[in-house]
Amino acid sequence: MPVTTYIDAIKEGIWEEMEKDERVFILGEDVGIYGGAFKVTKGMLDKFGPMRVIDTPISESAIVGAAIGAALVGMRPVAEMQFIDFISCAFDQIVNFAAKCRYRWGAGVPIVVRGPSGGGVHGGPFHSQNPEAYFFNVPGLKIVCPSTAYDAKGLIKAAIRDPDPVLYFEHKFLYRRIKEDLPTEDFVVPIGKAAIRRQGEDLSIITYGAMVYKALEAAEALAGMGIDVEVLDLRSILPLDEEAILATAKKTSKVIVLHEATLTGGPGGEVVARIAEKAFEYLDGPIVRIAPPDTPVPYSPPLEEAFLPQTMDIVEKAKKLAAY
Amino acid sequence: MAKPSTSDYTVAVPEGLELDRTGRLELYYFMALNRKLEERLGLLYRQNKVVGGLYSSLGQEACSVGTAYALGHGDFLAPMIRNLGSLLVRGVRPTDVMAQYCARAIGPTRGKDLNVHFGWVERGLIAPISVVGALIPVMAGIALEMKMHGKKNIVLTYIGDGGMSTTDFHEGMNFAGVHKLPMILVVENNLWAYSTHVSKQANVKDLAVRAEGYGCYGEIVDGNNVLAVLDATRRARARCLSGGGPVMLEAKTFRRKGHAEHDDAGYVPAAERAEWEKKDPIDAYRRFLIDRRIVDSPDEIDEIDAKIVAILEAAADEALSAPFPDPSIATENVYG
Numbered sequence: 336m337p338v339t340t341y342i343d344a345i346k347e348g349i350w351e352e353m354e355k356d357e358r359v360f361i362l363g364e365d366v367g368i369y370g371g372a373f374k375v376t377k378g379m380l381d382k383f384g385p386m387r388v389i390d391t392p393i394s395e396s397a398i399v400g401a402a403i404g405a406a407l408v409g410m411r412p413v414a415e416m417q418f419i420d421f422i423s424c425a426f427d428q429i430v431n432f433a434a435k436c437r438y439r440w441g442a443g444v445p446i447v448v449r450g451p452s453g454g455g456v457h458g459g460p461f462h463s464q465n466p467e468a469y470f471f472n473v474p475g476l477k478i479v480c481p482s483t484a485y486d487a488k489g490l491i492k493a494a495i496r497d498p499d500p501v502l503y504f505e506h507k508f509l510y511r512r513i514k515e516d517l518p519t520e521d522f523v524v525p526i527g528k529a530a531i532r533r534q535g536e537d538l539s540i541i542t543y544g545a546m547v548y549k550a551l552e553a554a555e556a557l558a559g560m561g562i563d564v565e566v567l568d569l570r571s572i573l574p575l576d577e578e579a580i581l582a583t584a585k586k587t588s589k590v591i592v593l594h595e596a597t598l599t600g601g602p603g604g605e606v607v608a609r610i611a612e613k614a615f616e617y618l619d620g621p622i623v624r625i626a627p628p629d630t631p632v633p634y635s636p637p638l639e640e641a642f643l644p645q646t647m648d649i650v651e652k653a654k655k656l657a658a659y
Numbered sequence: 660m661a662k663p664s665t666s667d668y669t670v671a672v673p674e675g676l677e678l679d680r681t682g683r684l685e686l687y688y689f690m691a692l693n694r695k696l697e698e699r700l701g702l703l704y705r706q707n708k709v710v711g712g713l714y715s716s717l718g719q720e721a722c723s724v725g726t727a728y729a730l731g732h733g734d735f736l737a738p739m740i741r742n743l744g745s746l747l748v749r750g751v752r753p754t755d756v757m758a759q760y761c762a763r764a765i766g767p768t769r770g771k772d773l774n775v776h777f778g779w780v781e782r783g784l785i786a787p788i789s790v791v792g793a794l795i796p797v798m799a800g801i802a803l804e805m806k807m808h809g810k811k812n813i814v815l816t817y818i819g820d821g822g823m824s825t826t827d828f829h830e831g832m833n834f835a836g837v838h839k840l841p842m843i844l845v846v847e848n849n850l851w852a853y854s855t856h857v858s859k860q861a862n863v864k865d866l867a868v869r870a871e872g873y874g875c876y877g878e879i880v881d882g883n884n885v886l887a888v889l890d891a892t893r894r895a896r897a898r899c900l901s902g903g904g905p906v907m908l909e910a911k912t913f914r915r916k917g918h919a920e921h922d923d924a925g926y927v928p929a930a931e932r933a934e935w936e937k938k939d940p941i942d943a944y945r946r947f948l949i950d951r952r953i954v955d956s957p958d959e960i961d962e963i964d965a966k967i968v969a970i971l972e973a974a975a976d977e978a979l980s981a982p983f984p985d986p987s988i989a990t991e992n993v994y995g
């Protein structure tokens with residue numbers, strides 16, 4: 336049985352959709368002959384040709400804008416940002432054009448904008464960001480952040496088939512570190528549905544992306560201390576799976592919300608608010624947020640390590656909350 | 660010792676160029692320092708001392724050195740990734756560069772950012788961000804202040820053939836043109852932007868033709884001839900100072916290594932590479948110094964090279980003996 340890495344899962348998902356649906360095409364910087372900075376699109380130029388695997392100028396705004404235009408007339412573009420940090424250059428096209436077409440004049444914009452996000456690889460302030468919060472406040476967009484190879488494949492397929500603009504934030508730290516056997520038959524992971532990664536009774540950690548693994552490591556350590564942790568992987572940030580969030584909060588009555596986006600204004604605040612509004616009476620302790628401090632992502636290893644939530648931080652905070 | 664070269668590429672001397680012997684030797688010094696510093700960084704990279712990526716300006720040293728050398732006191736410069744040489748001309752120490760690449764506490768950003776991402780406003784150096792093109796409007800703003808206060812200064816920054824495809828390039832250049840700002844934009848056309856050939860960035864052969872669309876003066880210069888680059892930049896500077904508005908200088912050159920150290924650039928045609936390797940800016944300039952008897956003997960140049968090696972060894976020692984930053988600084992300096 337072939338074992339598929341997270342990065343290959345993304346590639347397979349796009350590849351299969353391109354084989355199945357002629358409307359699907361790729362555009363981005365160095366996606367053709369080079370196969371993308373991280374090789375997500377490797378081999379696609381040979382397979383699908385230069386009309387469907389398009390090397391663009393360094394013009395993120397034009398990449399997304401052209402994707403929008405093509406999508407308006409029936410195509411299914413998948414736009415790559417070489418690093419997700421550069422999505423800022425396409426901000427206007429995403430938040431003002433793509434996100435508002437359907438609401439204003441009924442025109443669907445089925446585009447996918449994807450790219451490598453996240454830290455842990457000493458990429459410094461401009462190659463490590465988690466930009467989901469910038470877009471979280473924009474109605475009309477969908478945002479997904481897969482953590483497993485299965486989800487990486489299932490969510491890219493769902494994103495391509497979705498009638499609306501989907502931002503697909505893959506985590507570069509997971510690219511080659513995460514692998515699993517994937518089913519050979521076609522599958523999708525529905526957008527807006529969370530997944531329980533670990534069942535537990537005492538405390539819930541609600542998280543997504545690379546932090547899922549930190550949560551699971553912490554849960555293992557806490558199990559040894561007699562604290563039984565449930566880990567909920569949101570998978571989609573927009574829309575949030577409110578049902579799953581409330582269910583785990585009601586089940587364990589103690590909640591930690593964990594993410595790699597910086598603390599203030601991060602998606603975690605919304606998760607906390609939903610629980611506070613709709614499951615307050617079930618809580619047996621304050622909801623705890625764990626996220627990087629409100630700073631850019633620093634470069635030097637000791638600084639980046641201090642910046643990113645570490646397993647021991649989670650364990651310590653969970654112990655306190657469990658004892659509350 | 661440079662290998663004997665078989666190339667017939669020669670350094671043409673621009674008409675009317677005024678540069679004394681010290682200046683001529685300094686140009687060599689900075690180009691050689693640029694190259695040898697990058698070679699030393701390459702070694703540190705292979706020893707896993709460089710924490711992030713490593714970028715090379717091999718073959719483009721004349722662009723950085725010639726442009727920066729034309730600047731005067733009070734001028735502002737902002738480098739792009741391949742302009743290490745410009746920083747050296749403006750007084751940045753090799754230790755600073757090594758400590759920055761190796762993420763040490765004594766680096767100019769104390770480990771917070773990488774490669775050439777550092778600056779000092781008081782020294783006229785603006786730190787770039789990774790997002791290509793973003794510097795252009797910012798430098799226009801600095802030029803605007805110079806104009807507002809009647810300063811006899813200019814700003815100079817760089818853009819690649821790829822970076823020219825950005826929104827910020829267009830808006831920044833247009834802004835500078837409309838306000839006739841004293842700004843030089845050096846377009847380093849090295850034919851490649853990562854794996855993308857310039858023909859996929861621009862539907863024109865000469866990028867300098869774009870200057871006209873912004874009401875700016877545009878000029879093409881041999882980017883491998885340090886004297887030509889210096890001369891063109893000096894004239895551009897004079898034009899800016901006389902109120903002539905921005906200048907776009909297209910330096911024709913070639914990126915001899917991959918986009919960064921990890922990239923073997925297999926997509927670059929071998930013949931194209933071979934053609935450009937014959938036009939090495941430092942080899943050619945070295946031959947110029949000897950042929951024109953600017954130096955008495957090649958030994959004199961070897962002495963400069965030896966001095967550089969010693970400087971770099973001391974710098975590497977200093978950088979590597981410095982500690983990594985203390986984690987406590989991670990949250991410092993977000994606000995003033």
Ligand SMILES: Cc1ncc(C[n+]2csc(CCOP(=O)(O)OP(=O)(O)O)c2C)c(N)n1
Nearest residue numbers: 421741789790791819820821822851852853
């Ligand atoms: C807006 C933006 N998009 C993408 C990138 C990723 N990237 C970094 S350098 C580069 C190629 C730059 O080519 P060019 O401007 O020609 O400069 P060169 O590397 O040749 O010096 C790319 C695509 C970036 N830094 N900024």
Ligand SMILES: [Mg+2]
Nearest residue numbers: 819820851852
């Ligand atoms: Mg280039």
